[in-house]
Amino acid sequence: MNTYKTKADLFHILSHPVRLQILDELRKRQACVCHLQAVTKRPQAYVSQQLKILRDADLVIDEKDGQNVFYRLTCDLTRELLKETIGQAGGPSHPEGCTCPFCSQEK
Amino acid sequence: MNTYKTKADLFHILSHPVRLQILDELRKRQACVCHLQAVTKRPQAYVSQQLKILRDADLVIDEKDGQNVFYRLTCDLTRELLKETIGQAGGPSHPEGCTCPFCSQEK
DNA sequence: CGCTTATATGCAAAAATTGATATATAATAA
DNA sequence: TTATTATATATCAATTTTTGCATATAAGCG
Structure with missing residues (x-):
């Protein structure tokens, strides 16, 4: 189905600062939970x-x-919606205190 | 300010079927309240x-x-966000029972 | 066991929804 | 002209539903 409800549901998922930050981070590259923890400080x-x-x-x-x-x-x-609203994706981030494979290896 | 909060707030406005329908209708052309009433049946x-x-x-x-x-x-x-999610805007609609200037004149 | 991740539960705060009422403009009667 | 009625829109208040977030706990892997 392609109702307004369906579209609204998508927007609803995006209507949250932390979820948005998580999606923005994942847009750069895949990430594990502990990385997202460090990025969002939650x-x-x-x-x-x-x-x-x-x-x-x-x-x-x-x-x-x-x-x-x-x-x-x-x-x-x-990705398109994030691009429209937030702009281009940034490069991979290495938040303080993250010990995930990517962060340990690249820093 | 251009925080995730700000973007999330925009998405929040869009995360509602009736608001979405109203915006989609306004995308076609301007409309009065009674027209939007007829369109949304609310x-x-x-x-x-x-x-x-x-x-x-x-x-x-x-x-x-x-x-x-x-x-x-x-x-x-x-407009961009609506286009990404809903697709191209349709033509003006003439909902049953609307007596607004546009609907009376064109039908 | 220690580390990482997932799920369950509870509660205050916020949002959605409904109903009643107020305001403003236009049309019409006296 | 004034008084009255109808129409269009806005706002207020009350209630129900949903969300946000914390705490506690469970489950899986090395």
Whole structure:
């Protein structure tokens, strides 16, 4: 179905600062939960909750690798909407205190 | 300011089926409240309240003409976002039972 | 076990929705 | 002209529903 409700639901997912920040970060590259924790400076449970919402809406997909779970964007529409509102995606970030594979390796 | 909060607030305005429908209709051409009432099939007070929200967010602007108040879109970003999600704007609609100037004249 | 991630529960705050009422303009009768 | 009625729109108040976020706990992997 392609109702206004459906479209509104998508916008609803995006209408949250932390979810938006998470999506913006994932737009740069995939990331594990602890990385997103460091980026958003929020408790782990909180980040996981938001990720569940994004997962349920099929905006992100998760893939387990050892003890880490990596998330990435699934949908091009999301990228377009982020581009329209936030602008071009930035480069990978290395937030203070993140010990994820990417951050340890590249810093 | 250009924080995630600011962007999220915009998405929040859009995250509502009736507001979305109103914006989609205004994208075709300006419209008075009674027209939007007929299009959305909602009580007048309800439509007015949604219009107030859209006004406060500077997404629409109102102009009084006699007893009618005409609303139109103000913002190009809104048009872009609607286009990305809903697609191209359709032609003017003439909902059943609307007695607004446009609908009376053209039908 | 320690580390990372996911889920469950609770509650205050905010938002959606509905109903009643107020205001302003126009049309019409006296 | 004034008084009255109808129409269009806005605002207020009350209620229900949803969200945001914290705390506690569970589950899976090395």
